[in-house]
Amino acid sequence: MHTAERVRRIKPSPSTAAAQRVRELKSQGLRILDLTVGEPDFDTPDHVKAAAIAAIEAGETKYTPVNGTPRLRAAITAKLLERHRLSYGDAQITVGGGAKQVIFLALMATLDEGDEVVVPAPYWVSYPDMVRANDGTPVIVDCPEADGFKLTPQGLRSALTDRTRWLVLNTPGNPTGAAYTRGELSALAEVLLEHPHVRVLTDEIYDEIWYDDGAALSLAAVEPRLADRVFLTNGVSKTYAMTGWRIGYGVGPADLVTAVNTLQSQTSSCPSSISQAAAAAALTGPQDFVRETVEVYRARRDTTVKLISETPRLSCATPAGGFYLLVNCKGALGSSTPDGQRIDSDEDFARYLLDSQQVAVIHGAAYGAPGYFRISFATSADVLTEACTRIATACAALS
Numbered sequence: 001m002h003t004a005e006r007v008r009r010i011k012p013s014p015s016t017a018a019a020q021r022v023r024e025l026k027s028q029g030l031r032i033l034d035l036t037v038g039e040p041d042f043d044t045p046d047h048v049k050a051a052a053i054a055a056i057e058a059g060e061t062k063y064t065p066v067n068g069t070p071r072l073r074a075a076i077t078a079k080l081l082e083r084h085r086l087s088y089g090d091a092q093i094t095v096g097g098g099a100k101q102v103i104f105l106a107l108m109a110t111l112d113e114g115d116e117v118v119v120p121a122p123y124w125v126s127y128p129d130m131v132r133a134n135d136g137t138p139v140i141v142d143c144p145e146a147d148g149f150k151l152t153p154q155g156l157r158s159a160l161t162d163r164t165r166w167l168v169l170n171t172p173g174n175p176t177g178a179a180y181t182r183g184e185l186s187a188l189a190e191v192l193l194e195h196p197h198v199r200v201l202t203d204e205i206y207d208e209i210w211y212d213d214g215a216a217l218s219l220a221a222v223e224p225r226l227a228d229r230v231f232l233t234n235g236v237s238k239t240y241a242m243t244g245w246r247i248g249y250g251v252g253p254a255d256l257v258t259a260v261n262t263l264q265s266q267t268s269s270c271p272s273s274i275s276q277a278a279a280a281a282a283l284t285g286p287q288d289f290v291r292e293t294v295e296v297y298r299a300r301r302d303t304t305v306k307l308i309s310e311t312p313r314l315s316c317a318t319p320a321g322g323f324y325l326l327v328n329c330k331g332a333l334g335s336s337t338p339d340g341q342r343i344d345s346d347e348d349f350a351r352y353l354l355d356s357q358q359v360a361v362i363h364g365a366a367y368g369a370p371g372y373f374r375i376s377f378a379t380s381a382d383v384l385t386e387a388c389t390r391i392a393t394a395c396a397a398l399s
């Protein structure tokens with residue numbers, strides 16, 4: 001079978017590959033402690049499920065407008081107004097099958113061959129391949145741990161060219177949990193104001209899973225002069241444990257939103273009517289679920305950070321948001337396992353954890369962060385504690 005060049009230039013997501021490997025090992029009867037998962041381990045709240053059932057019973061089972069139901073669009077507008085004082089007209093909102101699809105369509109709508117997209121590393125695995133699939137060129141900017149894994153104005157400036165179409169800014173970020181402060185966003189905005197041809201795609205999918213004071217910030221709100229160049233994306237997957245419902249959204253310049261809608265009209269026509277009813281209920285209903293789950297994540301984060309920090313050869317920064325830790329394992333590189341294998345890379349280290357201790361993590365190179373590995377703490381405290389104990393045993397056995 002012939003496959004198109006655009007497919008051959010991308011690869012399946014490494015997190016999906018890791019999940020597949022965990023499933024295989026489990027099917028062989030092994031008990032794997034799985035820290036690879038990128039979704040909440042909670043169930044969708046009952047009132048959200050009830051809204052979906054009510055939608056089915058009310059016959060809301062047909063195509064909706066391409067850009068989403070008026071009810072869901074109103075819920076999104078209200079959230080952005082309340083949270084960020086950002087005001088969007090109806091022509092500036094699109095709803096799609098997950099933030100992932102919205103981001104993909106925004107890139108498809110704007111990239112021609114050779115157009116560049118600045119992607120700060122560590123990055124969510126999908127960005128570079130989404131850019132490549134749409135004929136663009138990802139320009140990866142390394143953001144070291146010493147800079148808090150965040151893009152600096154100098155880093156941004158050095159990556160911009162006449163071909164730059166987008167900067168992708170994921171805050172709070174996957175896999176680091178790092179979030180930009182007001183000052184940091186303003187400093188990046190100063191550079192962007194000098195380059196009016198560059199748009200910014202902000203991915204704010206983890207904005208509510210937030211541990212620091214105040215709230216996670218949005219570039220469009222911090223620098224209103226950029227608001228008409230920012231495409232803000234978000235969704236309900238992570239905040240409301242709704243990954244399987246597939247609802248995400250994007251807001252921004254009307255011309256871009258129209259282009260995204262045109263593509264959506266020729267791909268999915270619209271997202272699921274039932275999931276949209278559920279998402280509207282999630283956004284407008286009681287928010288106790290969010291507060292409660294964030295406290296659970298916070299406790300897990302604190303336990304995991306403490307255990308990893310006590311482990312020789314490993315260290316990690318404390319994330320401000322999200323449910324991931326990016327663990328520095330450079331201290332283990334160059335060492336040898338008890339059966340004489342050399343650990344030369346984060347990938348070797350992740351394999352060693354899986355083979356020797358049945359702990360599954362994702363190696364950092366998958367996120368553009370060699371020398372690190374990612375732990376998801378969207379799993380029970382018991383699993384996390386046992387996994388960290390086993391990781392410590394694995395580290396102690398290195399020589």
Ligand SMILES: Cc1ncc(COP(=O)(O)O)c(C=O)c1O
Binds near residue numbers: 101173174203243
């Ligand atoms: C940074 C980031 N953006 C977007 C997504 C996808 O979200 P959705 O389920 O809305 O497609 C994920 C999911 O892992 C993510 O980590």
